[in-house]
Amino acid sequence: MKLFPNLQGTNRTLAQTVSVVILMGGLAWASVPFYDWFCRVTGFGGATNVAETGSDVILDETIKVRFDASLARDMPWTFKPEVREMEIRIGETGLAFYEAHNPLDVPIAGQAAYNVTPYEAGAFFDKIECFCFTEQVLMPGETVMMPVSFFVDPAIVDDREGQYVHTITLSYTFYEIDLPEEEIQASLAPQALTPASQDAIQNN
Numbered sequence: 001m002k003l004f005p006n007l008q009g010t011n012r013t014l015a016q017t018v019s020v021v022i023l024m025g026g027l028a029w030a031s032v033p034f035y036d037w038f039c040r041v042t043g044f045g046g047a048t049n050v051a052e053t054g055s056d057v058i059l060d061e062t063i064k065v066r067f068d069a070s071l072a073r074d075m076p077w078t079f080k081p082e083v084r085e086m087e088i089r090i091g092e093t094g095l096a097f098y099e100a101h102n103p104l105d106v107p108i109a110g111q112a113a114y115n116v117t118p119y120e121a122g123a124f125f126d127k128i129e130c131f132c133f134t135e136q137v138l139m140p141g142e143t144v145m146m147p148v149s150f151f152v153d154p155a156i157v158d159d160r161e162g163q164y165v166h167t168i169t170l171s172y173t174f175y176e177i178d179l180p181e182e183e184i185q186a187s188l189a190p191q192a193l194t195p196a197s198q199d200a201i202q203n204n
Contacts, residue, residue, distance in 0.1 A: 004046075005091070020100070027053060030118065037081065046115065047115060048115070048116055048122050048123050048124075048125040048127055048150075048170075049123070049124075049125065049126045049153075049199070050126065050127055050133075051126040051127065051128050051151070052128070053128065053144075054091075054092075054093040054128060054151055055091040055092075055093070055126075055153065055154060057091045057154045058089050058090070058091035058092050058154075059089060059090040059091050059143070059154050059157065060089065061089065061090050061157060062087050062088060062089050062090065063087070063088065063089075063090050063152050063156075063166060063167070063168060064085060064086070064087050064166065064167040065085065065086055065087075065088065065094060065096075065150075065152075065167075065168050065169075065170060066084060066085045066167060066168070066169040066170070066172040067081035067083065067085070067086075067096055067098070067127065067169075067170055067184075068081070068169055068170065068172070069081050069098060069171075069172055069174075070097035070104065070171070070173045070174075071173065071174050072171070072173055072174065072175040072176065075110065075174055075175060075176045076102070076103065076104050076108060076176070077100050077102055077103075077110060077138065078099075078100070078101045078103065079098065079099070079100045079102060079172075079174050080098065080099055081096065081097070081098050081099075081102075082096065082097040082098065082099060082145065083096065083097075085180045088151075088152070090152050090153075090154050090156065090157065091151055091152065091153070091154045092151060093128065093149055093150070093151045093156060094149065094150050095147060095148075095149045096147070096148050096150075096170075097145045097146065097147050097148075098131065098145070098146045098148070098172065099143065099146075099149075099188065100136065100138060100143070100144055100146060101138070101142070101143040101144075101145070101147055102138035102139065102140060102141065102142050103141070103191075104140060105140045105141070106140055107137055107138065107139050107140065107179060108137070108138055108176060109135055109136065109137045109138075109176065109177050109178065109179045109180065110135065110136050110137075110138070110174045110175060110176055110177060111132075111135050111136070111174070111175055112131065112132040112172045112173065112174050112175075113132075113172070113173050113175065113179045114130075114132050114170070114171060114172045114173070115171055116168050116169060116170050116171070117168070117169045117171070117203070118165055120159075120161040120162055120165065121152075121156070121162060121165045121168045123153075123155075123159075123160055123162075124152055124153040124155060124159070125150060125152060125168060125170070126150060126151055126152075126153055127146065127148060127150045128148070128149040128150060128151070129149045130147075130148040130150075131146035131147065132148070132172060133147060135177060135180070137179065137180065138176075142186070148170075150170075152168065
């Protein structure tokens with residue numbers, strides 16, 4: 001006689017649920033590039049568009065764009081926007097800068113993941129140029145200003161949900177990635193001799 005006829009089925013369902021959660025968590029942690037690609041393709045999580053040129057139409061209406069910066073755990077850089085907010089006309093090309101600094105005495109490579117909120121604004125936020133399109137390598141002690149040029153598609157004013165968006169937040173998170181091979185080779189190469197060292201060698 002079975003005292004708990006549904007126990008086995010319940011345990012199986014629980015195990016399957018836990019497995020799915022662990023799998024998704026592992027993908028989110030280990031596959032940042034894959035997740036970023038997924039967001040760009042599907043629009044999930046406020047992914048943005050890429051445009052080759054600016055908008056042909058510029059409206060008299062304005063919209064606020066806020067800038068946010070964060071770092072993944074163990075990423076040693078400092079990273080911040082030059083300005084926290086700007087107001088531009090819808091369709092106008094905006095230009096913003098983010099500052100990154102490598103405080104260590106070794107080169108560090110990074111890749112930025114990004115999104116915009118509210119999520120429905122992602123379909124109308126177009127980037128023309130962005131540091132997030134490529135990996136970034138900062139030399140020891142190096143500080144760089146990284147640009148992003150963008151515009152908000154005028155079609156947002158006719159969208160059922162987008163027309164109510166008056167502020168868009170553009171967020172970046174930098175993750176540390178493996179150094180490119182050429183950077184590894186450069187870091188292993190012997191340091192160039194100073195003039196004083198060259199004179200010492202010649203005198204010997």
